[in-house]
Amino acid sequence: MSKQLKVYCKNIEEYIDINGGDSLLDIYRKIANRIPFNPVCARVNYKAEDLSYAVFHPKMVEFLPVTSASGTRTYVRSLCMMLYKAVAECFPGKKLCIEHSISNGYFCRINDGWVPDESNVNTLKNKMTEYVEADIPFERKERLTKDVIEIFRHQSLDDKVLLLETLNELYTTYYRLGDICDSYYGQLVPSTSYLKVFDLIPYKDGFLLMPFDKNDIGKPAKFVSQEKMFRAFTEYLEFNKIVGINNVGELNKAVEENRSAMAINVSEAMHNKKIATISDEITARYRQGGAKVVLIAGPSSSGKTTFTKRLAIQLMTNLIEPQLISLDDYFVDRHHTPRDEDGEYDYESLYALNLDLFNSHLNALLRGEEVELPYYNFSTGTSEFRGNRIRLKPNSILLIEGIHGLNPELTKAVEQKMKYLIYVSALTTISIDDHNWIPTTDNRLLRRIIRDHKYRGASAMDTIRRWPSVRRGEEKWIFPYQENADSTFNSSLLFELGVLKNEGEEILRRVPKDVPEFGEASRLRKFLSYFAPVSEKYVPSTSLLREFLGGSSFNY
Helix, strand or coil: CCCEEEEEECCCCEEEEEECCEEHHHHHHHHHHHCCCCCCEEEECCEEECCCCEECCCCEEEEECCCCHHHHHHHHHHHHHHHHHHHHHHCCCCCEEEEEEECCEEEEEECCCCCCCHHHHHHHHHHHHHHHHHCCEEEEEEEEHHHHHHHHHHCCCHHHHHHHHHHCCCEEEEEEECCEEECCCCCCCCEHHHCCCCEEEEECCEEEEECEECCEEEEECCCCCCHHHHHHHHHHHHHHHHHCCCEHHHHHHHHHCCCHHHHHHHHHHHHHHHHHHHHHHHHHHHHCCCCCEEEEECCCCCCHHHHHHHHHHHHHHCCCEEEEEEHHHHECCHHHCCECCCCCECCCCHHHECHHHHHHHHHHHHCCCCEEEEEEECCCCEEEEEEEEECCCCCEEEEEECCCCCCCCCCCCCCHHHEEEEEEECCCCCECECCECCCHHHHHHHHHHHHHHHHCCCCHHHHHHHHHHHHHHHHHHCHHHHHHCCEEEECCCCCHHHHHHHHHHHHHHCCCCCCCHHHHHHHHHHHHCCCCCCCHHHCCCCCCCHHHHCCCCCCC
16 A cells, blocks of 8 residues: 655645546646646656656645756757657657757758758658657666666667767666657656657758747747858867767767867867957958948857957957957946846846947947046946046957947947947757757856856855846847847856866755755756866966856956
């Protein structure tokens, strides 16, 4: 006879009587009429779990809709496994690689050079629709790692075999869907019937997997052209192939074989080359009478500040004298800052800036006048003037760094030909394996957690709590303008998550278990557990990564 338990359901703020061993899905069915959505996963003591999770002890449970961050990740991962099964069944011997997010979807490629046409893509889509109608269960399994390795080896999932061989874990969790098995960084939905909304669109030399539209979950997401972002991703994926490190298993193997120093040196050289190329393009325009103002934008923790300082050095080698301005210094006094939907200060808003003062200074500088730049005191939340005066010389150029640099509203008084726009973001191109990409947002969040802890007196809990507001601001104020850029700089580094691992894990361990942020901290710790640690001793003092780790030769 099963033991009687009580679990606390956060959705209805009540205790529920259950039998020990009941799954989360069993528990949901007891109260389904009291929850206004169909959950795809749940939080148990703040950690995300799939609905097959069995409860044997008193817990706090919160059921999550597909629109939640954890819910969306669960839905997309499940779509990926369903797609993998369709490829295996429709095109035996073909190897699916899901590379990165782009254009509101996920770019998929068949790795032997085969380019699926519209007919092939429709075949896959129809097969996936059959699976949805068949309501096939996603079965969660756990076995000795050596046995899981053999399962994956039999399915020719060599990338997963290599990863598991470098992790040295005794047991491994994986999922079965019909006759195929796979592993994912996180939980899946109970069955294929949960995945009614999706689309496949032929794109470039592959296709896009489109999940639901965030604004209308009954319809697939709409394609948005992001040609410049796609080119940036593709360039770095080609670079990864040349270096021979495409996924975490290959990175871990490089660390094991003492090749991490070479990976660091080559990655840093790639950054140097790209910055020099952008500098030369700016110089050419400048000498033709344009590009007097260079605007550098990008989302939080993309490395804009270090990029700007390194670009300044390259411009000086081209005999141009850069003058640097940070948009952060043009924040309005804190009590005038707009607030977001949660009532928090919205520093991501364009109108958190003193636009009148900024444009007044910009126009004065372009007329050859001297201005006194403001300084924003983050401790007091006030704008100050400390005697920092600048004037543009005949060979000077303005470098303006801040998240709104690509927004036309910011510099609408400046002729387009006088501006050169750069978008900086950490477009992570290394994958966990062929079916598990690394979200760029996770890379940036880890950078920010470490930086805020080291230099801004903020705990990981503080940064995680603030992150959803930051992300909403990026979606509204930054991402819509990224295709305006003249150049896109990928600030990610092939080796960086191995370097961030040790400090990141330690900081994340300090998040208390009784706060909502514990779940996200646990997820990020699990993510970092895939990486072998990389020593930072080979990371140069000029590296963009030093902006977050410390030890930079630049002043911030």
